[in-house]
Amino acid sequence: MADRFYVLRAFLVMAAATFPTRVFPFLVPKKYRNNAHLKFIGLYLPPAVMLLLVLYCLQGANFSAVPYGIPEILSIVVVVAAHLWKRHGLLSIGLGTLCYVFLVQTGIIERWLALL
């Protein structure tokens, strides 16, 4: 069992390490805030960051051995298809996650690949 005071101190340390990263842009002097380049980055950074976060989430997937990232790819296809169909965030996330949990917990992809 972890020492409780150690865990509580760790929480404070984690909070102290998180806030500076979030406050950084607000420390940029006011005169630069209407800067055209900062606006450009503010507009086009979000889409790029979202794709990076998707790639980051897929880091744990195994693409070089069974199941070759098939559960991840299939589930993402489900999310994208559902979202293009209804454009309802909750529905897309729910269907995709159900698909993934089903594929992972039943191990169905591994069994099919073993048959090949």
Place this chain on the structure above:
Amino acid sequence: MRAFRRAFKSSIPVLFGYVPLGVAFGLLFNTLGCPWFYAGLSGLVVFAGSAQFLCVNLLAAHASLAAIFFATLSLNLRHMFFGFSMFHRFPENRWLKPYLIFGLTDETYSVLTATKLENRREDERFCLWVTFLNHSYWVLGCALGGLLGSRFRFDTRGFDFVLTALFVVLALEQAFAVKRAFPFVIAGAAGAAALKICPKQMLPFSLAIVFAILLGKSLQTEDKDG
């Protein structure tokens, strides 16, 4: 009330992302043997999901506080650029503004950049409600996971896909909003390069590349116009 309704509606996908993810975190956190509400406390004080997940392993290994600090910092470096889209939106109030900055998670940022209300005051209230609601969902999920984990055994394999699915949806929404392909092309290339070169620091590394390329592209555009 209009601001609250809009905020609640926009935050619903986060509700369904944060609660299961928070529960998964709480279940995992419980393996440390702390009282059940510590998981909720972690959500309340830290409010950085990926860092909280990461630190469960570090805490279990009794890592030094310095190691925990640097692990959290490197994982959260991606937040360094978030506020650049928020200058004109957050209230100047000296209590509310720090709270909004504290609560600027990936998901809050995504929701806020996807919707902007016309009226400045309404928009400030919208930002505040979205942040507060998301924070509440996260604490609720973490606490619930801690409570459930202290009572039952669960098969949580695959639950973490909620986070992936959430980012896929948000990426699609961004694509609908900006209607340009280049940010995704740049991110795809930078992400692939980062995964090859330094997978352990994938996020800060790829973010730095993307930031540099976008800045370069912006400077180039200015030269042509001038």
